[in-house]
Amino acid sequence: MTDRQLSDRRLDEAIDRAVREMMNVEPRTDLRARVLAELGGPPARVSLWPRLAFAALTLAAAVTVLTIVQRPSDHPDAPQVASSLPAPIPSPQPAPGPTNPPIGGITSPPRMGSGSPSVSPGSSRPDPPPSNRRIGVQDRPIQAASIDTLAAPAVEGAESVERLRPIDPIGIDSLNPLGISTPDIVITPITVEQIDITPLPPRR
Amino acid sequence: MPESTDCVTATEPREAGGAAPGPDPDLSLVRRAQAGDTDAFGELVERNRKAVFRAAVAALGSTTDADDVAQEAFVLAYRKLASFRGEAAFRTWLLAITWRKALDRRKSVGRWLRLTVSQADHDSAATNWIEHMPADRRSQEEDLAAQQLQQAIRRLIRTLPRKLRDALLLAGSGEYSYSQIGFILGVPVGTVKWRVSEARRVLKEKMAAVGHHYDG
Numbered sequence: 001m002t003d004r005q006l007s008d009r010r011l012d013e014a015i016d017r018a019v020r021e022m023m024n025v026e027p028r029t030d031l032r033a034r035v036l037a038e039l040g041g042p043p044a045r046v047s048l049w050p051r052l053a054f055a056a057l058t059l060a061a062a063v064t065v066l067t068i069v070q071r072p073s074d075h076p077d078a079p080q081v082a083s084s085l086p087a088p089i090p091s092p093q094p095a096p097g098p099t100n101p102p103i104g105g106i107t108s109p110p111r112m113g114s115g116s117p118s119v120s121p122g123s124s125r126p127d128p129p130p131s132n133r134r135i136g137v138q139d140r141p142i143q144a145a146s147i148d149t150l151a152a153p154a155v156e157g158a159e160s161v162e163r164l165r166p167i168d169p170i171g172i173d174s175l176n177p178l179g180i181s182t183p184d185i186v187i188t189p190i191t192v193e194q195i196d197i198t199p200l201p202p203r204r
Numbered sequence: 205m206p207e208s209t210d211c212v213t214a215t216e217p218r219e220a221g222g223a224a225p226g227p228d229p230d231l232s233l234v235r236r237a238q239a240g241d242t243d244a245f246g247e248l249v250e251r252n253r254k255a256v257f258r259a260a261v262a263a264l265g266s267t268t269d270a271d272d273v274a275q276e277a278f279v280l281a282y283r284k285l286a287s288f289r290g291e292a293a294f295r296t297w298l299l300a301i302t303w304r305k306a307l308d309r310r311k312s313v314g315r316w317l318r319l320t321v322s323q324a325d326h327d328s329a330a331t332n333w334i335e336h337m338p339a340d341r342r343s344q345e346e347d348l349a350a351q352q353l354q355q356a357i358r359r360l361i362r363t364l365p366r367k368l369r370d371a372l373l374l375a376g377s378g379e380y381s382y383s384q385i386g387f388i389l390g391v392p393v394g395t396v397k398w399r400v401s402e403a404r405r406v407l408k409e410k411m412a413a414v415g416h417h418y419d420g
Contacts, residue, residue: 008408011408011411012404014353014354014357015357015376015404015407016376017354018354018357018358018361019361019372019373019376019377020376020377020378021354021358022261022358022361022373022376023258023261023262023373023376023377023378023379025257025258025261025267025270026254026257027253027254027256027270027271027274028271031249031253031257031271031274031275031278032246032249032250032253034275035245035246035249035278035279035282036242036245036246036249038275038279039242039245039279039282040242049312
């Protein structure tokens with residue numbers, strides 16, 4: 001038996017000795033004083049980890065909710081999709097041009113679909129349009145905003161500054177995409193032919 | 205697997221203050237403490253501080269954490285003292301509180317972080333402790349071999365599954381009876397004995413795997 005070969009008994013003794021040494025520890029002598037001091041003091045200190053974790057999760061959830069809620073209001077010009085609303089119906093006559101009076105010399109082009117009747121979600125839906133209707137296309141030309149006049153700046157020495165030339169209006173031809181038409185749907189009743197069933201011969 | 209209780213070299217823990225029926229030496233002090241006598245509770249702390257502290261060490265492996273847990277356990281025991289009915293010995297009841305506190309600490313994230321950071325320091329401290337051990341009559345070579353073996357066993361004990369390690373350390377400390385350990389761990393006495401035996405078997409296998417052979 002070599003030096004490193006131990007009998008089972010010696011190994012058990014070695015394990016016992018190791019465990020005893022691991023457990024042969026003494027508490028601090030002031031344990032009694034510390035316990036008695038805490039008995040008359042405030043309640044035992046509670047670990048802050050669960051509270052911090054809960055607070056962090058709550059904060060993260062609140063930030064997420066706020067981000068989701070505020071996202072539409074951050075982009076007020078973004079088109080709002082309302083799946084329950086019908087598509088804009090073209091007005092029967094073309095828009096006569098700008099309907100709003102110019103403010104401060106600035107004219108704005110008519111907004112697309114401004115002549116369409118507004119439908120509130122709670123109101124009854126209008127009758128469905130004919131099947132060859134065109135969806136979302138306006139025949140009117142789209143006109144960019146134009147500035148007719150500019151107010152002179154009330155600044156001393158402004159006479160020496162050359163007045164800005166009015167900007168020519170920009171005309172954009174209307175788009176003429178292909179109209180989308182849906183074919184009429186015809187429902188024909190299903191006819192079932194009569195089936196003759198001959199009985200099977202009885203089994204033996 | 206059948207229960208093995210042939211721990212011939214295992215330390216048989218003393219039975220004083222166990223869950224077994226018998227006079228509880230702490231009972232009179234407990235009654236006085238329940239009546240509001242803090243000095244009596246201080247005496248209970250003095251009597252049981254070593255057992256409480258070592259149970260915490262067995263669960264946590266760190267004297268610093270065990271010191272905190274021992275203090276928290278005594279304070280909690282004082283606040284729950286009115287609910288102590290005497291079904292078990294006061295020490296056993298106190299050790300169960302300590303064990304639950306120690307398990308809470310063992311699961312805490314903060315402790316895990318501290319242990320991870322201080323592991324290198326702990327290892328170097330253990331090495332220094334071995335280097336400063338006083339030499340006895342044996343030769344230096346034998347001392348070195350014995351120290352290396354003890355160090356290897358302690359390292360392997362830390363790698364045992366928790367259930368086996370807890371039972372081995374509590375039983376091997378000589379501080380608690382098997383019935384007390386069963387009460388603390390919430391398992392029957394037979395299970396405690398099997399875990400101790402299994403811990404030894406696993407330890408021997410591990411030692412054989414690292415080169416410490418023995419005659420089975």
